[in-house]
Amino acid sequence: MKIKILLTVLSAALLTAGTVSAAGLLHLSWEPDYDAVKYDVTFSRLEKGKMTRVYETTAYTNDMLLPESGIYASLKGLYWQERPLDFDGLSIGEESRPLALADSVTPVVRNAPLPRADRSSERGGALLYPVYSYTGNPGVSSYEVEVLSQYPENTEGTEHSIYHIGGGDFPYMDYYDDTPRYGTWYWRVRGKDEAGNAVGEWSLPQKRTFSTEGYTIGLYGDSITHGGGRMSYGPNDLEYSYGHYLDFDTINLGDSGNTSHDMVERFERDVLPFHLKYLLIMGGSNSLRGGVPAEDVIADLKAIQQKCRDNGIVPILLTLPPINPYSIDKVFHEPTVDNWEEEFRKVNDFIRQEPHIDTAAAFEEDSVMPPDLALDGLHGDVEAKKRIAAVINRHIGEFVKQ
Numbered sequence: 001m002k003i004k005i006l007l008t009v010l011s012a013a014l015l016t017a018g019t020v021s022a023a024g025l026l027h028l029s030w031e032p033d034y035d036a037v038k039y040d041v042t043f044s045r046l047e048k049g050k051m052t053r054v055y056e057t058t059a060y061t062n063d064m065l066l067p068e069s070g071i072y073a074s075l076k077g078l079y080w081q082e083r084p085l086d087f088d089g090l091s092i093g094e095e096s097r098p099l100a101l102a103d104s105v106t107p108v109v110r111n112a113p114l115p116r117a118d119r120s121s122e123r124g125g126a127l128l129y130p131v132y133s134y135t136g137n138p139g140v141s142s143y144e145v146e147v148l149s150q151y152p153e154n155t156e157g158t159e160h161s162i163y164h165i166g167g168g169d170f171p172y173m174d175y176y177d178d179t180p181r182y183g184t185w186y187w188r189v190r191g192k193d194e195a196g197n198a199v200g201e202w203s204l205p206q207k208r209t210f211s212t213e214g215y216t217i218g219l220y221g222d223s224i225t226h227g228g229g230r231m232s233y234g235p236n237d238l239e240y241s242y243g244h245y246l247d248f249d250t251i252n253l254g255d256s257g258n259t260s261h262d263m264v265e266r267f268e269r270d271v272l273p274f275h276l277k278y279l280l281i282m283g284g285s286n287s288l289r290g291g292v293p294a295e296d297v298i299a300d301l302k303a304i305q306q307k308c309r310d311n312g313i314v315p316i317l318l319t320l321p322p323i324n325p326y327s328i329d330k331v332f333h334e335p336t337v338d339n340w341e342e343e344f345r346k347v348n349d350f351i352r353q354e355p356h357i358d359t360a361a362a363f364e365e366d367s368v369m370p371p372d373l374a375l376d377g378l379h380g381d382v383e384a385k386k387r388i389a390a391v392i393n394r395h396i397g398e399f400v401k402q
Helices: 260-265 285-289 294-310 325-332 340-351 359-363 382-398
Strands: 025-029 038-047 050-059 063-067 078-085 105-108 131-135 142-148 160-165 174-176 183-192 206-210 217-221 278-282 314-318
Touching (some): 050 063, 063 131, 260 294, 278 294, 294 314, 359 382
Parallel strands (some): 278 314
Antiparallel strands (some): 025 063, 025 105, 038 078, 142 160, 183 206
């Protein structure tokens, strides 16, 4: 089963706060807390000098779209506050001071999900497997994402695919594209109600452009490399990508959910088009925690090394950070084999005999990954990704010659 970092829509209570036929929406956002999993958001009215709470909801990202109806029809005297929460719903910070909602929202004429900013031009943001992120619109129980080869003025004759996301009260708000993409393409998203009818309209299409040229160093791996963390953040949130903290540019060839065998199988398709000189390789965590013997993972890593050398690429293996089976089970409800520590040790012992960078050394004080470094026990949050990048930055000069 693929484990991917998921962004979750606002609670069902918010969806019923306004009508689905709202002509316009209001976009409310605030500074993210990268230790938070979700936020408690409250709305109050100032009446006769007293603040009275009228509505409360949960947001899983640091913004939301509100309908221009219901309690939001008249913004006069309406205030809002947010408080960051952990996975269990416990407060991890102070509630923000009350702010006038009228001064905090931006009108959005289109009744559609709002695509998040494309960060692919930032360091660490070039993803071979793109992720499409958006803020959901009210009255929605699921979404469909359309990916097109040209601007969707008329889709006749245009190569396009439609993917359906989520369902029920908590549909996902990140779509992980299973197709490696380069060139130019567009994507857009539309909400649907419980009966499968369209809610509002398609979002404005977002253009993506990606070239195979100009890269010297690649990052190759699974979701630890692909990016994301803290449950609510995906690969578009570059703060959860170790590539974002490197001192040099890279192309991210990670694919969430990969086993080491998957990495062997997709090498020619996903690595060779970029004509790289160096490849940083971290793979095997999903295989080992699922019961694949260390010997098989080592064989896969050897195969990747050989494929690199056959194609003039310098392979640089990265040791595997520890995982936390308790956290994995708590968050994903997935088991981990009992002998995972011994199997990880065998693979890391092999890697340390090869040309490598010892990224696991950044966690050598912990036999399991602490929840404050990886909430879900696997992917690594901001501090963990910074530690991995710091080790790579210190040692990359041993391989890459200026």
